[in-house]
Amino acid sequence: MTGRVRLLVAGIAGLAVLAAASIMIARAAGTSSRAGTADSVSLVPGPRLVALSTTAGSSGRLVSVAAGDPAGARAVSALSCARLYAAGGTGLCLRADPGLTTYQLAVLDARLRTVREIPLVGVPNRARVSPSGRLVTWTVFVTGDSYNGGRFSTRVGILDTRTQELIPTLEDWPVTVGGRPYRARDLNFWGVTFTPDDRRFYATMSTAGRRYLVLGDLDSHRLRALTDNVECPSLSPDGTRIAFKSALGGDPARGWRLSVLDLATRRVTPLAETRGVDDQAAWIDQRTVAYALPRGREHADVWTVPADGTGTPRILIPDAASPAALGGGVIGTEAE
Numbered sequence: 228m229t230g231r232v233r234l235l236v237a238g239i240a241g242l243a244v245l246a247a248a249s250i251m252i253a254r255a256a257g258t259s260s261r262a263g264t265a266d267s268v269s270l271v272p273g274p275r276l277v278a279l280s281t282t283a284g285s286s287g288r289l290v291s292v293a294a295g296d297p298a299g300a301r302a303v304s305a306l307s308c309a310r311l312y313a314a315g316g317t318g319l320c321l322r323a324d325p326g327l328t329t330y331q332l333a334v335l336d337a338r339l340r341t342v343r344e345i346p347l348v349g350v351p352n353r354a355r356v357s358p359s360g361r362l363v364t365w366t367v368f369v370t371g372d373s374y375n376g377g378r379f380s381t382r383v384g385i386l387d388t389r390t391q392e393l394i395p396t397l398e399d400w401p402v403t404v405g406g407r408p409y410r411a412r413d414l415n416f417w418g419v420t421f422t423p424d425d426r427r428f429y430a431t432m433s434t435a436g437r438r439y440l441v442l443g444d445l446d447s448h449r450l451r452a453l454t455d456n457v458e459c460p461s462l463s464p465d466g467t468r469i470a471f472k473s474a475l476g477g478d479p480a481r482g483w484r485l486s487v488l489d490l491a492t493r494r495v496t497p498l499a500e501t502r503g504v505d506d507q508a509a510w511i512d513q514r515t516v517a518y519a520l521p522r523g524r525e526h527a528d529v530w531t532v533p534a535d536g537t538g539t540p541r542i543l544i545p546d547a548a549s550p551a552a553l554g555g556g557v558i559g560t561e562a563e
Contacts, residue, residue: 268304278547315360321351357421364419381417418459459507470508519548
């Protein structure tokens with residue numbers, strides 16, 4: 228495949244992802260609040276999972292299920308999001324700006340009350356919260372970067388909910404690749420995942436046709452490339468492994484394989500899920516990762532697979548996407 232064809236395929240894939248995100252945002256914004264709640268929904272840490280519904284009539288709504296029975300009864304909130312994540316009693320909801328054609332992020336407390344809103348310049352794509360609930364991060368698709376020839380770029384933001392310090396982009400941070408300072412106009416970042424100490428994070432950086440796993444330092448505002456072909460990293464609860472999607476043959480146009488990287492040994496373990504997963508996986512516990520797979524044009528399911536390469540993929544939460552474990556429990560039999 229020539230470089231020009233790769234760019235064309237990547238551009239088409241970007242359009243497809245953007246279209247899907249726009250549809251989900253529009254449907255979430257248009258869902259009536261009359262859907263209501265069968266039970267109260269909160270982000271208080273406990274043996275529960277939260278996700279976004281893809282069920283007709285409640286699409287985009289935040290739902291909560293028991294960790295021991297994730298395919299069972301669900302509580303449905305009145306909150307609508309295009310992307311969601313929660314940890315440590317803090318939630319991050321990326322959504323359409325009410326009454327406008329733009330988007331915003333909403334930082335939520337444990338009772339789903341909005342404590343801060345920030346306008347988003349771009350279409351929501353990824354969301355994460357640090358384990359403590361202090362830091363939130365998001366990725367959006369943007370257009371108009373001169374170096375990118377009209378194709379889609381990504382932009383990352385980070386907010387400290389305690390100090391209210393806002394980092395609107397990582398593109399002006401010093402970067403080291405191969406132990407040497409690296410400068411380029413085409414730097415793009417996405418898919419941040421935080422370390423438990425709230426001082427560092429991992430993310431994907433793309434430049435010159437390659438994608439790197441980078442380690443960021445929130446004190447020094449510096450980034451260091453660790454290895455390549457790592458997209459959408461997700462750090463395990465014990466901080467030793469990263470779940471990610473790797474481009475087949477190093478070429479995203481060929482699809483992705485969900486894998487796990489051991490940070491100490493740099494060993495990569497392909498997981499039993501062989502379908503192309505275009506998502507930032509979420510760790511449900513120390514042994515298991517979850518991710519969304521589309522089903523048809525308007526639905527998705529949350530699947531799960533062991534993080535050691537064994538087992539078989541199974542549906543964890545039907546008719547759902549954007550999963551997050553609130554802690555304090557184990558997954559049910561659907562994921563065993």
